[in-house]
Structures are given as C-alpha cells and as structure tokens.
Amino acid sequence: MTSRAENGLLPLTAAQRGVFFAQRLDPANPAYNTMVAMEVRGPLDGGLLQRAIRRAEGES
Incomplete structure (x- = not known):
C-alpha cells in the first residue's frame, strides 16, 4: 500500500x-x-465559473 x-x-x-x-x-x-x-440548472455565476476554469487550467 502506498503511503x-x-x-x-x-x-x-x-x-x-x-x-x-x-x-x-x-x-x-x-x-x-x-x-x-455538464447541464447547469438554475442561475449561473459566469465570473465564478470563469475563475474556477482558469484555476483548474493553472493546476494542470
């Protein structure tokens, strides 16, 4: 097992x-x-989504 x-x-x-x-x-x-x-239901915070995508890109 890996620790x-x-x-x-x-x-x-x-x-x-x-x-x-x-x-x-x-x-x-x-x-x-x-x-x-992905299907998004309800209101979407576009700015928050964009920041999350940019952060994920930076971590890859």
Missing part, C-alpha cells in the same frame, strides 16, 4: 507518470484529452 506524503498527496502510479511525460513531450497531441459536458 501519503506529508502534504497528503499520493505519488503517481507508473501509468500516470507515463501519461504525464507523454503529454509533456508532445503537448499538442490530443491522445489524452477528455470531453465533459
């Missing part, structure tokens, strides 16, 4: 490291892109 680091994060598996390095070698390759569609 968590002091920061609470788990190390990447060998497969995850492979995907990470493949993407770093060829960032334009769409092989590991995923599509997601």
